Amino acid sequence: MSDSFLAIDFGTSNSLVGAFHNGKTHGALPLDHKAADPTLMRTLLYFPNPDLCYYGAEAIEQYIEQDMEGRLFRSFKSHLPNQSYLGTVIDNRIVTLENMVGIFLLELKKRAEKHLNQQITKAVIGRPARYSMDPVADGFALHRMEKAARMAGFTDVQFVPEPLAAAFDYRKQITKEKIVMIGDFGGGTSDFTLIRLRAEGFDNKDVLAIDGCPMAGDALDSVFMSHRLNQYFGAKSRYRLPMSNNVLTMPPAVSQKLNHPAHIVHLKEKDTYEFIREVKKCSLTAQDKEAIERLFILLEDQQIFPFFEAIEKTKRGLSAAVDFDFSFDYPEIEISEKFTTTQFVDWAMNTREKIFEGLDRCLESAGVGAEQVDLVCLTGGTAKVPFIQDELEKRFGKNKLQTQSHFHSVLSGLVESASFWANGQKVT
Incomplete structure (x- = not known):
């Protein structure tokens, strides 16, 4: 039985892959050598024709080289909860949404396997706190992701909420127990986890609440x-x-x-x-x-x-x-x-209200007041939008906000989740 697991942060805008391989953790792998940051792969598919596909930075490069003919897909992750969206047609070839996601996951898998020189069939994949506010649509999105992961060749998959993964990464920065709010603001979703963090150890009961909103950048x-x-x-x-x-x-x-x-x-x-x-x-x-x-x-x-x-x-x-x-x-x-x-x-008032309703639900379901939160850790580019920052400051105070967000925090936590799994503990 292999002890190797991929950790995949499949994002609306960007994707990253790490691993727990042969007993060691591997951070973001260099998968896209045409990107400015080779560990950061744009979540893009470009089909110049139905039988050929390019990914990430090369998708943009080829799209331009081939006079922008064919089909370029971005933000396709955001369609997952939409039950009426089945996919698309490229020159009379039907491409389902599960195919699109599966094709992209397979490419991530192949590039990671090449780097690690081993075939890997187990993966920890990040998921938003909510793909949709409708629980049926949320479940449907997760079912589609499971199907896409199987298409990509994964036989055993664990889905971990992205803000919970980010919490594992931020745990490295603390020396004593704290109640921490993690806000993960991506391209498609805004996700929140309220968690009791300590420097060592993890128990599922430490997760006080997870919530979110399918709106962000x-x-x-x-x-x-x-x-x-x-x-x-x-x-x-x-x-x-x-x-x-x-x-x-x-x-x-x-x-x-x-x-x-x-x-x-x-x-x-x-x-x-x-x-x-x-x-x-x-x-x-x-x-x-x-x-x-x-x-x-x-x-x-x-x-x-x-x-x-x-x-x-x-x-x-x-x-x-x-x-x-x-x-x-x-x-x-x-x-x-x-x-x-x-x-x-x-213009953004409605989006802002929906995002912060998700944050307030997270606090309410945990029975924790904003004043009881010791630290607010933010990740994702949308966290830097001034009116998002202002709302957070109103609730928690500026001194509690840790805003040096970076792309790799969710992935780091997913890699740690993979190490838990390898040692017999699944994160739910």
């Missing part, structure tokens, strides 16, 4: 589209169908996909694409038609990824300044807009 990116930028791509375009006097506006089913980085790529699917083409033909004004033409250029010239990268840049810019100039200069999609921090805070 991507949800914040989407507010720029939904409140301002989607109008450039036909979200408000009006049209009149033949033989009808009714003036219609682009349906929410289309505009909602347009708003989200994980969903917009699916506007290219045949039925939706043909519907948008009909809307363009029946557009009420030249301006309405121009906006839809801009959408076709965005889709056909494969500008979705760079456009949302520009939105991400704007979000980061507003974390450091009171306003920021959004600029996108691809031919026929030249867009310039000035955004302010005040607008961002206002």
Whole structure:
């Protein structure tokens, strides 16, 4: 029986892999040699055709080299709880969501095995505190992950909540017992664990509560589209169908996909694409038609990824300044807009409220007041957004926040979970 286990932090935006191998822990393995940080692999799939796939940094490189033909998928993890989303079609080949996740996990597995020079069939994989607020959808997402892991060749898998894994990593920094709130703010989810940490030892009873919210960085990116930028791509375009006097506006089913980085790529699917083409033909004004033409250029010239990268840049810019100039200069999609921090805070109110409802539920289910928490440890880029920081400071006080977040804290805890498993103790 092998004592080797992979530890996989499969993230919405980035993924990392470590291992417990031959009795030793291995931190983040260098899996993507084309990335600036070889241990950090972008969670990207690029299919130039149905029979070929590129991953991580090479996915972006090949996407650009091949004139942005084919299909680039990002944030596909966020579809897991959506029971109505079955997958996609690439040149008449059906690719289910489980296939997409399984293909990516298999690539992580193969690269890790090559580095460790051993085949490994056991894995500890991180999971959000909640894939969805709906328990049925949450269970469905986990079932899909289990299926994808089997497709990738794992015969034995343990799923560990990501904020609990982060707690194991932060335990290394303490010398006496403390009640710690771990906040893991990723691309797709915001997760919280309230845990009693001590320098040595772990018991499942030390986990006081786990909760979260299926909203984080991507949800914040989407507010720029939904409140301002989607109008450039036909979200408000009006049209009149033949033989009808009714003036219609682009349906929410289309505009909602347009708003989200994980969903917009699916506007290219045949039925939706043909519907948008009909809307363009029946557009009420030249301006309405121009906006839809801009959408076709965005889709056909494969500008979705760079456009949302520009939105991400704007979000980061507003974390450091009171306003920021959004600029996108691809031919026929030249867009310039000035955004302010005040607008961002206002537009993001619903997302912020949902995130902190998850945190407050975590405290409430543990029966612990914010004043009883000794330390708040934060990981993930969204934790650096100023209004997220401000809310945390209101609840816990600035002196309790440890905000030097880094990508590897969750992985480090998953590797430790793998070592527990190797020694006969599973983390639940």
